[in-house]
Amino acid sequence: MAKLTVLTECPSSTEHYVADGGWIVYCGDDRLFESHLKAREKMGKHLDPFVTLGGIQQLASPEFQSDREFAVRQLVKSRKFHGTQKVVLVAHFNCGAYKDAVAGMSREEEVDFYMGELAKAKDFVLYRQPDLKVIMLFVDFDNIYTVEL
Numbered sequence: 001m002a003k004l005t006v007l008t009e010c011p012s013s014t015e016h017y018v019a020d021g022g023w024i025v026y027c028g029d030d031r032l033f034e035s036h037l038k039a040r041e042k043m044g045k046h047l048d049p050f051v052t053l054g055g056i057q058q059l060a061s062p063e064f065q066s067d068r069e070f071a072v073r074q075l076v077k078s079r080k081f082h083g084t085q086k087v088v089l090v091a092h093f094n095c096g097a098y099k100d101a102v103a104g105m106s107r108e109e110e111v112d113f114y115m116g117e118l119a120k121a122k123d124f125v126l127y128r129q130p131d132l133k134v135i136m137l138f139v140d141f142d143n144i145y146t147v148e149l
């Protein structure tokens with residue numbers, strides 16, 4: 001029998017929820033932990049996060065096709081379990097997962113590169129789930145921006 005020891009108390013709701021804030025995709029880069037929390041707060045009360053190192057890269061430019069399929073399966077589960085109607089795609093400046101792709105770029109060029117990745121991720125999401133609303137955000141180390149392409 002396993003021994004369970006309380007690390008800390010953490011009471012949580014057991015109520016079912018609808019992910020009114022959507023399925024949010026962002027990078028697990030800890031430097032931007034607070035930014036991603038703020039972005040979540042702006043989107044709604046409940047969100048289903050899909051957090052990986054690289055975030056939208058799994059949808060836009062996956063290392064393996066299976067990464068993309070895993071992401072889509074997670075989105076489908078979010079829709080099934082929590083009635084998700086929108087997807088929030090978050091790209092961030094200076095993402096380590098894109099280090100080689102953006103090497104030598106100016107800040108402006110790098111931002112443009114991430115806009116392209118957001119567009120690719122959005123196109124893929126809408127190709128697979130055309131009835132969803134897609135919101136795009138960009139995070140740098142000062143602000144969270146809404147993105148329109």
Ligand SMILES: [Zn+2]
Nearest residue numbers: 027029095096
């Ligand atoms: Zn990153």
